[in-house]
Amino acid sequence: MDIVxxxxxxxxxxxARLVYPEAKDPRILEAAVKxxxxxxxxxxxxxxxxxxxxxxxxxxxxxxxxxxxxxxTDPRLDTYAMAYAKKRDLREAIAKKLVRKPLSFGGMMVxxxxxxxxxxxxxTATSIVIQTATLxxxxxxxxxxxxxxxxxxxxxxxxxSDKVFIFADSAVNIQPNAQQLAEIAxxxxxxxxxxxxxxxxxxxxxxxxxxxxxxxxxxxxxEALTIAREINPEFDMDGELQLDxxxxxxxxxxxxxxxxxxxxxxxLIFPDLDAGNxxxxxxxxxxxxxxxxxxxxxxxxxxxxxxxxxxxxxxIAVSAITSxxxxx
Amino acid sequence: MSTLDRxxxxxxxxxxxxxxxVKEESRFVEDLGADSxxxxxxxxxxxxxxxxxxxxxxxxxxxxxxxxxxxxxxxIAEG
Numbered sequence: 001m002d003i004v005x006x007x008x009x010x011x012x013x014x015x016a017r018l019v020y021p022e023a024k025d026p027r028i029l030e031a032a033v034k035x036x037x038x039x040x041x042x043x044x045x046x047x048x049x050x051x052x053x054x055x056x057x058x059x060x061x062x063x064x065x066x067x068x069x070x071x072x073t074d075p076r077l078d079t080y081a082m083a084y085a086k087k088r089d090l091r092e093a094i095a096k097k098l099v100r101k102p103l104s105f106g107g108m109m110v111x112x113x114x115x116x117x118x119x120x121x122x123x124t125a126t127s128i129v130i131q132t133a134t135l136x137x138x139x140x141x142x143x144x145x146x147x148x149x150x151x152x153x154x155x156x157x158x159x160x161s162d163k164v165f166i167f168a169d170s171a172v173n174i175q176p177n178a179q180q181l182a183e184i185a186x187x188x189x190x191x192x193x194x195x196x197x198x199x200x201x202x203x204x205x206x207x208x209x210x211x212x213x214x215x216x217x218x219x220x221x222x223e224a225l226t227i228a229r230e231i232n233p234e235f236d237m238d239g240e241l242q243l244d245x246x247x248x249x250x251x252x253x254x255x256x257x258x259x260x261x262x263x264x265x266x267x268l269i270f271p272d273l274d275a276g277n278x279x280x281x282x283x284x285x286x287x288x289x290x291x292x293x294x295x296x297x298x299x300x301x302x303x304x305x306x307x308x309x310x311x312x313x314x315x316i317a318v319s320a321i322t323s324x325x326x327x328x
Numbered sequence: 329m330s331t332l333d334r335x336x337x338x339x340x341x342x343x344x345x346x347x348x349x350v351k352e353e354s355r356f357v358e359d360l361g362a363d364s365x366x367x368x369x370x371x372x373x374x375x376x377x378x379x380x381x382x383x384x385x386x387x388x389x390x391x392x393x394x395x396x397x398x399x400x401x402x403x404i405a406e407g
Contacts, residue, residue: 090342090369091376098372101384125385131365 023047031315071105107136150293171294194328203265204239
């Protein structure tokens with residue numbers, strides 16, 4: 001079965017309450033109605049209710065059963081402003097101006113438990129989505145870095161069909177330091193488990209294998225592995241590894257001794273965004289792989305960013321993923 | 329108080345720095361140390377001070393205190 005279909009089925013078995021702060025966009029309305037009808041999530045739309053109703057009528061959509069909230073008049077505004085002002089140590093009047101904005105209000109709904117996840121970005125720059133999520137939702141325990149991952153489905157990998165890998169970070173952190181790299185690995189391992197149900201075998205990739213190169217860039221990767229093991233000693237991780245030593249058993253057998261990851265890694269942590277971004281596109285276009293993402297990670301509760309060109313189908317797929325992340 | 333002085337005070341309060349450090353030519357990020365998240369809060373703080381609403385994308389493109397003065401004066405003039 002198609003992996004997106006799997007996410008949809010998983011979401012349907014336990015749909016989460018998801019907030020959509022860009023209800024002015026017709027794609028959001030259409031996706032929210034479909035997500036609701038298919039039982040993928042319980043959508044909450046943020047916007048001016050009269051405008052949303054007018055747009056829905058124009059599009060011939062029924063919003064029955066879908067909650068709409070007006071971030072500028074909502075009775076929770078004062079509570080949210082107070083909580084935000086306290087968290088960030090700023091005046092409540094400023095906080096109120098901030099949380100009145102639909103995206104921030106959506107983030108506060110997630111933070112305060114009125115929603116379990118957020119899908120945004122069709123009308124907002126990625127950087128603003130990430131920063132607002134950082135300010136409102138905050139980070140998963142032990143983490144302080146927002147990052148992203150791609151689910152890569154390789155049609156033919158060493159004789160195995162539709163092999164699934166996680167690639168991170170291929171979209172957000174340009175030059176992660178060792179701490180950030182460690183956090184990217186931990187978040188990616190957590191998602192591999194929660195979202196894909198796979199037992200993560202995490203490889204910290206480099207141009208060097210176990211000290212073969214002796215370079216500061218490889219040292220960063222080694223340090224990241226040490227930090228990651230401190231954050232979560234339970235995860236199966238190894239590094240630094242060249243890509244072939246990480247995923248090809250025959251190469252691993254020659255280059256690496258005593259590793260439960262080498263040769264069988266399924267979560268690939270790239271040392272920087274040059275490698276991560278080029279890497280996923282290489283595999284996507286040269287190996288005809290399906291790339292699903294970027295999916296954001298690291299936040300205390302799931303927030304996903306859509307590209308401005310996202311289709312209704314993209315929104316439904318990401319809603320399903322966010323729903324599964326929220327319940328995972 | 330002029331728009332410039334009000335902006336200086338708001339920036340000093342939000343960034344927790346001395347108001348005297350904030351000059352017309354100061355850049356919010358490089359000179360005043362605003363991080364990307366404080367930049368989002370600065371927009372809200374200016375909105376609160378001047379009782380206006382600004383386009384977030386455009387407002388985040390403003391780099392200096394002086395540019396903020398003309399940006400905000402324009403928003404006020406357009407009502």
